[in-house]
Amino acid sequence: MTIPAIETDQLRKVFGDTTAVKGLTLQVAQGEVFGFLGPNGAGKTTSMKMLLGLVAPTSGKAFLLGAPVGDRPTLARVGFLPEHFRFQEWLTASEFLQLHGELLGMERQALKARQDELLERVGLTAFRGKLLRTFSKGMLQRIGLAQALLNRPALVFLDEPTSGLDPVGRLLVRDIIHELRRDGTCVFLNSHLLSEIEVTCDRVAFIRHGEVVRLLDLGSMGQDSATVTIRLAGLTPGMTAGLRRWSDEIHTNAEELTLTVRSEEHVPEINQYLVAQGARVYAIKPARMSLEEIFIATVGKDGGL
Amino acid sequence: MNTIWIIARMTFREAIRRRIVLTGLVLGVLFLIVYSVGFHMIYIEISRENARDATAFARIAQKEMSSFLLMAGLYAVAFLSVAMGALLSADTLAGEISSGTIQTILAKPLRRSDVVLGKWLGFAGLLALYFLLMAGGAVLSAFLQAGYTPPNLLVGLTLIYLEALLVMTVALAGSSAMSALATGGMVFGLYGLAFIGGWIEQIGAIFGNQTAVQVGIVTSLIIPSEAMWRRATFEMSTPLASALQMSPFTTLSVPSSLMVVYALLYLAAMLALAVRTFQKRDI
Numbered sequence: 001m002t003i004p005a006i007e008t009d010q011l012r013k014v015f016g017d018t019t020a021v022k023g024l025t026l027q028v029a030q031g032e033v034f035g036f037l038g039p040n041g042a043g044k045t046t047s048m049k050m051l052l053g054l055v056a057p058t059s060g061k062a063f064l065l066g067a068p069v070g071d072r073p074t075l076a077r078v079g080f081l082p083e084h085f086r087f088q089e090w091l092t093a094s095e096f097l098q099l100h101g102e103l104l105g106m107e108r109q110a111l112k113a114r115q116d117e118l119l120e121r122v123g124l125t126a127f128r129g130k131l132l133r134t135f136s137k138g139m140l141q142r143i144g145l146a147q148a149l150l151n152r153p154a155l156v157f158l159d160e161p162t163s164g165l166d167p168v169g170r171l172l173v174r175d176i177i178h179e180l181r182r183d184g185t186c187v188f189l190n191s192h193l194l195s196e197i198e199v200t201c202d203r204v205a206f207i208r209h210g211e212v213v214r215l216l217d218l219g220s221m222g223q224d225s226a227t228v229t230i231r232l233a234g235l236t237p238g239m240t241a242g243l244r245r246w247s248d249e250i251h252t253n254a255e256e257l258t259l260t261v262r263s264e265e266h267v268p269e270i271n272q273y274l275v276a277q278g279a280r281v282y283a284i285k286p287a288r289m290s291l292e293e294i295f296i297a298t299v300g301k302d303g304g305l
Numbered sequence: 306m307n308t309i310w311i312i313a314r315m316t317f318r319e320a321i322r323r324r325i326v327l328t329g330l331v332l333g334v335l336f337l338i339v340y341s342v343g344f345h346m347i348y349i350e351i352s353r354e355n356a357r358d359a360t361a362f363a364r365i366a367q368k369e370m371s372s373f374l375l376m377a378g379l380y381a382v383a384f385l386s387v388a389m390g391a392l393l394s395a396d397t398l399a400g401e402i403s404s405g406t407i408q409t410i411l412a413k414p415l416r417r418s419d420v421v422l423g424k425w426l427g428f429a430g431l432l433a434l435y436f437l438l439m440a441g442g443a444v445l446s447a448f449l450q451a452g453y454t455p456p457n458l459l460v461g462l463t464l465i466y467l468e469a470l471l472v473m474t475v476a477l478a479g480s481s482a483m484s485a486l487a488t489g490g491m492v493f494g495l496y497g498l499a500f501i502g503g504w505i506e507q508i509g510a511i512f513g514n515q516t517a518v519q520v521g522i523v524t525s526l527i528i529p530s531e532a533m534w535r536r537a538t539f540e541m542s543t544p545l546a547s548a549l550q551m552s553p554f555t556t557l558s559v560p561s562s563l564m565v566v567y568a569l570l571y572l573a574a575m576l577a578l579a580v581r582t583f584q585k586r587d588i
Binding site: 073075080090095099 | 308416585
C-alpha cells in the first residue's frame with residue numbers, strides 16, 4: 001500500500017468560541033489533483049494551514065507523505081502558494097526565489113538552474129531583476145507559483161491560485177497543474193472557481209463548517225454517470241441504505257432525494273425499488289449536473305452560513 | 306544555524322532596501338555635525354575664558370565641561386538608539402504576520418526559533434552599526450576638539466548599547482504576540498516607566514529617602530534599560546564630577562554590577578519569550 005500524500009483524522013480547530021474546522025477526515029493519494037471546495041468561511045484555508053504547520057490543530061491528527069504535520073524533512077518536499085500572496089516586495093524576482101530556495105536547503109547550482117527554468121515557465125524571465133514592489137497582482141501570483149515549485153515538491157498546496165489572474169494567467173496555472181499531475185505531483189487545490197476545478201481535478205471534497213460533506217470523483221462523472229433528483233414521500237433510512245447498491249452519493253433533504261448513479265440505466269430499477277419499499281414517488285428528474293449545481297445542492301444556497 | 310544566518314542576512318537586506326539604513330545614516334551624520342558645531346562653539350568660549358585665567362582650576366573646568374558635553378551627546382545617542390531598536394523590531398514579526406509574508410517562510414523546513422533568532426541577530430547587527438556611528442562620532446568629536454576621552458570608555462559604550470539592545474529585544478517579544486502599534490506603545494511605556502523610576506531613585510538618593518530609591522530599583526527590575534544608562538554614566542564620569550555630584554549626567558544611586566547581570570539575564574529571558582510566543586502562534 002502506498003503512503004497517502006495527505007491523511008487527516010478528525011482534524012479540528014477552534015478559535016475562541018468559533019469552530020473553524022469541525023472534524024476533517026480526508027485522504028488524498030500521491031499524484032492526485034485534489035480540489036477542496038466550499039463557501040467562504042468553510043475552513044478551507046485554516047485546514048490548509050493546519051496541514052502546513054502554520055496553525056496548530058485543537059485536536060485530531062494529520063500526516064503529510066506519511067509524516068506527522070510539521071515534520072521538517074517532509075516540508076522540504078512540499079510547496080505552498082498562500083491565498084493572499086504577499087511577498088518580500090523589496091526583493092527582486094530572482095532574489096526572492098533565491099531566498100526561498102536557500103530556506104529549502106537547496107544546493108547552489110541546482111537552485112540556480114531551477115530558478116532559470118521556473119522564471120521561464122511562468123514567463124517572468126525578462127523581469128527577474130525587477131523588484132517585486134513593481135509587480136502586478138498577476139505577476140506576483142506567477143512568481144509565487146514558481147516559489148511553490150522550486151523544490152520539485154511531491155505535494156503542492158495552492159490556495160486560490162487563479163483568483164487574481166486574467167484568462168491567460170489562468171490557462172498558465174491550469175497547464176502547470178496538468179504538468180504536475182503528469183510528473184506525479186500531488187496538488188491540493190483550494191478554490192471557488194468551480195469551472196477551474198472541473199477541468200483540473202481528479203477528485204473534490206465539499207467542505208462545510210470544516211467538515212467534508214461530500215467527496216466526488218470527477219473521473220467517474222463521465223458520460224454515463226448521472227445525478228438524479230427524486231421527489232417522494234415516505235422515505236425511510238432503510239431505503240436510503242438500500243439505495244447504496246446503485247450509488248455512493250446520496251443526499252436527502254425534506255422531500256427530495258439526490259443521488260449520483262453510474263448509469264442512467266439504473267433509474268428505472270431505482271424507481272421500482274422505491275415503490276416496492278412503499279415510497280410514493282412523485283417525480284424523477286435525471287440530470288447531468290455541473291459541478292456548480294452539485295456545489296449548490298451540497299452546501300446549500302446560503303453558502304453554509 | 307544556517308537558517309538563522311539566512312534570516313539575519315535577509316533582515317539586513319530589508320533594512321537597506323527599505324531605506325532604513327540610508328535614513329539612519331543621513332540623519333545620524335546630521336546629528337553629528339550639529340553636535341560637533343555645538344561642542345566647538347561652547348569649547349571656544351571656555352578656552353577663551355581659560356586663556357585669561359590659566360590656572361589649574363580652569364584646566365579642570367575645561368575637562369569637566371568636555372565631559373558634560375560628551376555625556377549630553379551620548380544621552381541623545383542612547384535615546385535615539387533605543388528608539389531605533391524599538392522601531393526596527395516592533396513591526397517585524399507583527400507586520401509580517403498581518404501582511405502574510407511570513408507564511409511562505411514558515412512553510413519551509415525550518416524552526417520558528419531560527420526565524421526569531423535570525424531577526425534578532427540582524428537587528429542587533431544593525432543597531433550595533435548605528436550605535437557605533439553615533440556614539441563613536443560623538444566620542445571622536447570630543448577627542449579631536451578637546452583631546453578628551455572619558456574613563457572606562459569601552460565599558461560605558463557597551464552598557465549603553467546593552468540598553469538599546471534590551472529595548473529592541475522587548476519590542477521583538479511584543480511583536481511576536483501583538484500588533485506593531487501595541488508593541489510600540491508597550492515599549493515606550495516601559496521606557497517612560499524606567500526613565501521616571503530612574504529619576505525618583507536619583508532624587509530619593511539626594512534626600513536619603515530609602516523608599517524612593519526602592520521605587521527606582523523596582524522599576525529597574527521591571528525593565529533594566531535605564532539602569533544600564535546610569536551604570537554607564539557612573540563608569541564614564543570624571544572622578545571630580547562623581548565626587549561633587551554636580552551634573553545631571555552623574556549618578557547618585559549607582560546600579561550595582563548585579564543589576565548588569567540581571568539585565569543580561571532579562572535580555573536572554575525576553576529573547577526566549579519571543580521564541581516561545583512565536584512558536585505557539587497561529588499564523
